[in-house]
Amino acid sequence: MTADVFFMDLKTTSKENLPQKLSRLIKKAGIKTVLKEKDLTAVKIHFGEKGNTAFIRPVFIRQILQTIKEFNASPFLTDANTLYVGTRSDAVSHIHTAIENGFSYSSMDATPIIIADGLNGKSETKIPIHQKNFKDVYIGAEIVAADALISVAHFKGHELSGFGGTLKNLGMGCASRRGKLAQHSNVSPKIKRKTCIGCGQCALHCPGQAIYLEEKKAYMDRTKCIGCAECIVRCPTQSINIQWDQTVPVFLEKMMEYTLGVLKGKENKSLFINFITDISPKCDCLPYSESPIVQDIGVLASTDPVAIDQASADMVNQQAGLSASVLKMNLEPGQDKFRGLYPDVDWEYQLEYAQDIGLGSRDYTLKKLKTLSYAKE
Ligand code: SF4
Numbered sequence: 199m200t201a202d203v204f205f206m207d208l209k210t211t212s213k214e215n216l217p218q219k220l221s222r223l224i225k226k227a228g229i230k231t232v233l234k235e236k237d238l239t240a241v242k243i244h245f246g247e248k249g250n251t252a253f254i255r256p257v258f259i260r261q262i263l264q265t266i267k268e269f270n271a272s273p274f275l276t277d278a279n280t281l282y283v284g285t286r287s288d289a290v291s292h293i294h295t296a297i298e299n300g301f302s303y304s305s306m307d308a309t310p311i312i313i314a315d316g317l318n319g320k321s322e323t324k325i326p327i328h329q330k331n332f333k334d335v336y337i338g339a340e341i342v343a344a345d346a347l348i349s350v351a352h353f354k355g356h357e358l359s360g361f362g363g364t365l366k367n368l369g370m371g372c373a374s375r376r377g378k379l380a381q382h383s384n385v386s387p388k389i390k391r392k393t394c395i396g397c398g399q400c401a402l403h404c405p406g407q408a409i410y411l412e413e414k415k416a417y418m419d420r421t422k423c424i425g426c427a428e429c430i431v432r433c434p435t436q437s438i439n440i441q442w443d444q445t446v447p448v449f450l451e452k453m454m455e456y457t458l459g460v461l462k463g464k465e466n467k468s469l470f471i472n473f474i475t476d477i478s479p480k481c482d483c484l485p486y487s488e489s490p491i492v493q494d495i496g497v498l499a500s501t502d503p504v505a506i507d508q509a510s511a512d513m514v515n516q517q518a519g520l521s522a523s524v525l526k527m528n529l530e531p532g533q534d535k536f537r538g539l540y541p542d543v544d545w546e547y548q549l550e551y552a553q554d555i556g557l558g559s560r561d562y563t564l565k566k567l568k569t570l571s572y573a574k575e
């Protein structure tokens with residue numbers, strides 16, 4: 199079945215600014231069919247790690263909240279705590295970071311932030327899904343308890359999944375600590391000591407404090423590794439690696455199964471929005487952002503989580519790569535930018551598997567919003 203994906207570019211006129219256009223986009227995409235009066239509506243976003251600057255601008259999130267309120271629903275902003283020791287690993291630091299990044303009561307139209315898996319990541323609900331890798335998944339309790347779900351994802355590159363969009367925002371982003379660990383459990387890198395120069399970058403950035411140096415060589419305590427892959431991207435000599443061909447497909451399958459669990463019971467109560475702007479090569483969980491790999495494209499909205507990610511990936515790949523970025527391969531329009539960044543990651547597999555388990559369709563029809571203007575403009 200073909201799914202509709204609605205698209206707005208970033209052109210504006212004096213008749214309609216970008217936040218107004220965004221509101222029109224999500225109405226077109228069917229927010230009215232998703233929400234009813236008084237629905238407690240989880241708006242799943244990523245508040246950005248402290249120091250990151252690529253996350254979605256608060257002014258757009260406020261507009262989404264105001265649009266939800268037009269339907270007399272009750273939105274709250276949410277995300278689940280992280281696995282690694284960063285600035286969002288418990289509810290207190292998470293909310294502090296969110297406020298520092300601009301998501302305060304005053305800027306968010308007095309909308310509360312409710313961290314989905316509670317103070318320390320243990321507030322979770324077990325959802326039976328009976329899939330290949332998991333019989334049950336563990337999701338942040340407040341997201342499960344919500345009547346409706348609006349996912350607002352920043353579409354960008356990602357070290358382990360090639361790209362991160364709606365499917366990752368849901369599958370990984372809504373999982374409790376136990377759920378995140380279960381998804382990462384087979385991602386355990388190995389160190390090639392022959393080429394290790396003992397620079398210590400891996401140990402410095404390892405969120406699990408799993409790496410230590412002895413006689414100028416790196417060693418790993420596997421019991422502490424949370425499989426985040428940060429050490430792989432930090433190593434300047436490519437001395438840390440995983441078995442990409444075996445590890446990544448299983449990781450992607452697990453993440454898609456978690457997405458299935460998040461949406462269980464909310465099949466007709468969810469809307470997905472992807473911002474294809476500030477398209478950084480890596481995740482917003484990092485405490486910095488690298489320059490974008492392609493120019494800003496626009497925003498997509500759909501009720502199909504697979505179609506929206508497929509359309510987003512296609513639109514990024516249609517662009518010319520920006521040579522000032524870390525992208526050094528596949529810069530021509532039409533070439534695969536995610537393979538250019540991460541040649542070992544088969545990003546398409548997550549879409550294929552998501553479709554196979556019934557999450558949505560890779561076939562889509564792109565419906566472009568017209569830019570409104572006054573006759574003379
Ligand atoms: S994947 Fe690497 S950086 Fe991440 S926890 Fe394991 S050893 Fe540390």
Ligand code: SF4
Binds near residue numbers: 398434435438
């Ligand atoms: S980052 Fe790479 S080269 Fe540096 S200590 Fe770690 S494994 Fe060795």
